[in-house]
Amino acid sequence: MSLRYALLALLRVGPMSGYDLQKQFDTSVGHLWHAPDSQIYPELRKMEKAELIEGEEQVRGTRGTRRVYHVTAAGEEDYLAWMNGPLSYARVREPASLKAAYLEAATPEAARSFLEDHIAHWQGELDQWEAELERVDAHGTPMLRERLAVTPPEDHARVVAFKRFGYENLVERARTEIGWAKRGLDLIDGLGYGS
Amino acid sequence: MSLRYALLALLRVGPMSGYDLQKQFDTSVGHLWHAPDSQIYPELRKMEKAELIEGEEQVRGTRGTRRVYHVTAAGEEDYLAWMNGPLSYARVREPASLKAAYLEAATPEAARSFLEDHIAHWQGELDQWEAELERVDAHGTPMLRERLAVTPPEDHARVVAFKRFGYENLVERARTEIGWAKRGLDLIDGLGYGS
DNA sequence: CCTACCATGTAAGACGTTACATGATTGG
DNA sequence: CCAATCATGTAACGTCTTACATGGTAGG
Numbered sequence A, B: 001m002s003l004r005y006a007l008l009a010l011l012r013v014g015p016m017s018g019y020d021l022q023k024q025f026d027t028s029v030g031h032l033w034h035a036p037d038s039q040i041y042p043e044l045r046k047m048e049k050a051e052l053i054e055g056e057e058q059v060r061g062t063r064g065t066r067r068v069y070h071v072t073a074a075g076e077e078d079y080l081a082w083m084n085g086p087l088s089y090a091r092v093r094e095p096a097s098l099k100a101a102y103l104e105a106a107t108p109e110a111a112r113s114f115l116e117d118h119i120a121h122w123q124g125e126l127d128q129w130e131a132e133l134e135r136v137d138a139h140g141t142p143m144l145r146e147r148l149a150v151t152p153p154e155d156h157a158r159v160v161a162f163k164r165f166g167y168e169n170l171v172e173r174a175r176t177e178i179g180w181a182k183r184g185l186d187l188i189d190g191l192g193y194g195s
Numbered sequence C: 001c002c003t004a005c006c007a008t009g010t011a012a013g014a015c016g017t018t019a020c021a022t023g024a025t026t027g028g
Numbered sequence D: 001c002c003a004a005t006c007a008t009g010t011a012a013c014g015t016c017t018t019a020c021a022t023g024g025t026a027g028g
Helices: A002-011 A018-026 A037-049 A073-084 A096-099 A108-137 A142-149 A153-190 B002-011 B017-025 B037-049 B075-082 B095-101 B107-138 B142-149 B153-190
Strands: A053-060 A064-071 B053-060 B062-071
Touching: A002 A053, A002 A064, A002 A073, A002 B095, A018 A037, A018 A064, A018 B037, A018 B142, A037 A053, A037 A064, A053 B053, A064 A073, A096 A108, A096 B062, A096 B153, A142 A153, A153 B153, B002 B017, B002 B037, B002 B053, B002 B062, B002 B075, B017 B037, B017 B062, B017 B095, B037 B053, B062 B075, B095 B107, B095 B142, B107 B153, B142 B153
Parallel strands: none
Antiparallel strands: A053 A064, B053 B062
8 A cells, every 4th residue: 555655745746657756766765665667557547546646648749648647635635644544564574584593404604695695685775775865965856856845945844854764764774684684694603513 | 485484494393284383373483474374274285286295184083184284305405495595685665664754744643643653563573572582592482392302402502593593683673663763753842843 | 062272264355576568759 | 770768558476465254173
């Protein structure tokens, strides 16, 4: 269900096509919620059917068209209901913890590789999120600028603060994962394999 | 795919029925990976078809039966291949961060509730995981005891250490989430809503 | 006898991934 | 004219959730 609200959050800033939205999922909101285009286009159609958004066919060149969507009053209402309602939490499903808990079944080399990959994976995410945080601080993303342009000045601080806050969670998450995996490498060193 | 390996990890300790496994998902391994019975039974059938496990029909009373599964050589091989191979990481999809990043759209009361719910949710998880950690330290879970019973004594330390290690990740995760949400409450206090 | 527990599923639908598929436009 | 980008999907498959559905057994 979150995909729908990620899309609405973007469309509330201004009308966009499926393609535009997809680009956002590669950059800004994609750092919080991933979605491929094969999921975005059908979801937009469903949202249009539910009358949360409305699409307008625009001509492009001589034969090309693009469908630009905007949020309807019902869509706005639905979005606010989601924002003001409780979030439902998914049950825990942590492949890395699951594997770690049975790591004695792996060879020492495989165990090391697993943890090194884990560090590399989360380091990659961390780099992206920290870069995004810096851009937020500098108001350097096009989306954020458009967002602030349609927001009363007295609310600007709030918008930026919450955006920052959202990314901070991911940054902390990545740091925690990296710290954990590093301690895992130390653990393996201390376990005296083969001795 | 992890469900399959969670099931194999359990069955490697000793033969069990779908019902037995389901009980484990309510307690031990369920703290790392959740699965409902409606997913477990079909997956067992699929695994049996793939010859990773083998089921034996056992009589129970006069008419009742239970199907007890054990891991085959091919299943053992498949499990070790998973343990020794790389883990594939899912792309980020964090509903809480997504919502947090747009929290200016919520009323201050709803924003507070969201963060308070977040704290309550992760505190609940944290309590469970810390309790499980204590049981691991005390070798107090039936699964762990059976596990150690089928493990050479020189490997006991490793088994316990990795089990502990797996749960530590979740404990840290929960602490990070709680800390983040608490800072969010402070943030809201400092934003001067309505002033 | 009755309650708690043992035991095993099916069905429908939402959500997500991966691969496939096609064509137009713009700028150099 | 050619490459990069714009633009929009379908299809098949796997995973997961929620709800429904049924019956046997063991112990008090």
